[in-house]
Amino acid sequence: xxxLAIRNxxxxxxxxxxxxxxxxxxxxxxxxxxxxxxxxxxxxxKFVGLDNYxxxxxxxxxxxxxxxxxxxxxxxxxxxxxxxFGMAMLLNRDIPLKGLITTLLMLPMMLSMAVVGxxxxxxxxxxxxxxxxxxxxxxxxxxxxxxxALYAVALTDIWMWSPFVMLLxxxxxxxxxxxxxEAAEIDRAGSFYTFTRITLPLVAPILMIAIxxxxxxxxxxxxxxxxxxxxxxxxxxxxRLYKMAFLEWQTGQSSAFAYIVLIMVVxxxxxxxxxxxxxxxx
Amino acid sequence: xxxIRTRREVFFNRAAIAGVMVALFIMLVPIYWIAxxxxxxxxxxxxxxxxxxxxxxxxxxxxxFTKRSQLRDPVSQEIYDAAPWWEQxxxxxxxxxxxxxxxxxxxxxxxxxxxxxxxxxxxxxFLAVSMGTLTAYGFSRxxxxxxxxxxxxxxxxxxxxxxxxxxxxxLMYRLVGLHDTHVGLIILYTAFNLSFSVWLMKGFIDEIxxxxxxxxxVDGYTRMQAFFKIVLPEAMTxxxxxxxxxxxxxxxxxxxxLIMTNRRAQTAPPFIPSQVGSGLPDWTVIAAGTFLFLxxxxxxxxxxxxxxxxxxxxxxxxx
Numbered sequence: 001x002x003x004l005a006i007r008n009x010x011x012x013x014x015x016x017x018x019x020x021x022x023x024x025x026x027x028x029x030x031x032x033x034x035x036x037x038x039x040x041x042x043x044x045x046k047f048v049g050l051d052n053y054x055x056x057x058x059x060x061x062x063x064x065x066x067x068x069x070x071x072x073x074x075x076x077x078x079x080x081x082x083x084x085f086g087m088a089m090l091l092n093r094d095i096p097l098k099g100l101i102t103t104l105l106m107l108p109m110m111l112s113m114a115v116v117g118x119x120x121x122x123x124x125x126x127x128x129x130x131x132x133x134x135x136x137x138x139x140x141x142x143x144x145x146x147x148x149a150l151y152a153v154a155l156t157d158i159w160m161w162s163p164f165v166m167l168l169x170x171x172x173x174x175x176x177x178x179x180x181x182e183a184a185e186i187d188r189a190g191s192f193y194t195f196t197r198i199t200l201p202l203v204a205p206i207l208m209i210a211i212x213x214x215x216x217x218x219x220x221x222x223x224x225x226x227x228x229x230x231x232x233x234x235x236x237x238x239x240r241l242y243k244m245a246f247l248e249w250q251t252g253q254s255s256a257f258a259y260i261v262l263i264m265v266v267x268x269x270x271x272x273x274x275x276x277x278x279x280x281x282x
Numbered sequence: 283x284x285x286i287r288t289r290r291e292v293f294f295n296r297a298a299i300a301g302v303m304v305a306l307f308i309m310l311v312p313i314y315w316i317a318x319x320x321x322x323x324x325x326x327x328x329x330x331x332x333x334x335x336x337x338x339x340x341x342x343x344x345x346x347f348t349k350r351s352q353l354r355d356p357v358s359q360e361i362y363d364a365a366p367w368w369e370q371x372x373x374x375x376x377x378x379x380x381x382x383x384x385x386x387x388x389x390x391x392x393x394x395x396x397x398x399x400x401x402x403x404x405x406x407x408f409l410a411v412s413m414g415t416l417t418a419y420g421f422s423r424x425x426x427x428x429x430x431x432x433x434x435x436x437x438x439x440x441x442x443x444x445x446x447x448x449x450x451x452x453l454m455y456r457l458v459g460l461h462d463t464h465v466g467l468i469i470l471y472t473a474f475n476l477s478f479s480v481w482l483m484k485g486f487i488d489e490i491x492x493x494x495x496x497x498x499x500v501d502g503y504t505r506m507q508a509f510f511k512i513v514l515p516e517a518m519t520x521x522x523x524x525x526x527x528x529x530x531x532x533x534x535x536x537x538x539x540l541i542m543t544n545r546r547a548q549t550a551p552p553f554i555p556s557q558v559g560s561g562l563p564d565w566t567v568i569a570a571g572t573f574l575f576l577x578x579x580x581x582x583x584x585x586x587x588x589x590x591x592x593x594x595x596x597x598x599x600x601x
Binding site: 001003004006007009010011013014015017018021022024025026028029032039086087090091093094095096099101103104105106107108109110111112113114115117118119120122123125127128130133134159162163216219220222223227237238241242245246251254255258261262265266269 | 294295298299301302305306308309310311312313315316319328329330331332413414416417419420421423424426432435436438439441442443444445446447448449450451452453454456469470472473476477480504505506509530533534535536537541551552554555558565568569572575576579580583584587
């Protein structure tokens, strides 16, 4: 076989597959987003133009969902970066059994988010949860109190995904050339100086990648929050979208909503990638 | 590491070890709690103070796999004595195992859901990793017009929230009859993991020197033979790491499984929460289901752990 034939044989099936299962459905739902259609009935779709979009963009509840999501993303991602990077700094020394400890620390991220959500309900339980018992909080309501519930969901997310940030940070830290630290030591640089001038700038690009991944995932969060709490204050965009599409069966309207979310994701990703390139250039 | 250490360094190292221990404790307590609850009798699952020491039981697992109903009247001694040991455990929990009129034990849906999860996760991981490896090789070794654009397109398929894609996929699947089938979920998870697999594998294959294959080509190998006999073995670490990640994603996926399946092809993640129902949930059964569900991932990761840590840092440093 010629090289060209092999190249096509290796690449074309994947590209075709991804186009069929990504682009095609999206075009399909773009069409539905301009219609009044319910997938639960057999009534044909009725073209309504931009009505769905107008309705959604004027709906204050949708904007509340976006605000909640933004808050959630900021809390959980910053928590993960602090905890994950902190753990990586601790592990980046002569620690006995380092490999085993790292593997054990990764256990939370191997679990299913749905199952984690379910189980943390037990841990958060006001009467017999071990969190309240361990912290001596008495009957503190983690999930039933609307003001606290979002933080409780974010806390679970931090527990689950800090190891991911830790793993990437650890890879970044171990790639910092040792001679830089030796040089700093000879110059009698303080540990704060060494950290801010050597460690942080060199780890920044990889930390940024971890932040991008976690932001994208947190923005998409559905299972964890959906199972942990049913408070209106924890209704993230993905949950609202799920309810609209599969519980209320507003197929046309939810397609339009999905498109609004899609545009936001693309915009946020672009911002991030630009920032990442900036960090890399330095 | 340096042979001579200052007192300051020794102090910092000890502090770091103490810190790691605290982190390890906090991260592992919830997991220990799941694992231990899976072996508790029901009345010890929700006690205050929490029960740490107890005699482990397998009753949660018996309950997990059987259909049960509440005991209305206490069981008579004769029935109790005549029942097998595992059924006696269920009696002690205030429940009885449901039998069909032929006396056959009725099983819960968990076993079937677990098997569905295995079939779907293994097949889609295999497909995503093998297609991803081939495509990555194609991009790595041959000239492709607009290579960066194609690679970005492949990555972008991963950026969408699953729920966004789920609406059109649901309509399409219903149209072509893939709704609630194994094949349907396998295709979805493969598409989902493929982008990741291509990106990760490209990093690994880029690292393998081209000279290896060129030498093989000079020796009279064909391109295909060079790929399978030279490149593939070299890429094994990357393949293992990619497979672990794809498997974890497919195994744990919840949203699509919830939307795209209802009976025949449902996997375990939507099934376990559905057992909570109304009233007081039996946490020991949920813990048993969770514990069993964690095992395949834990075993798979443990077997490939060396590849995983190396593979992860490899891919991460380069990009």
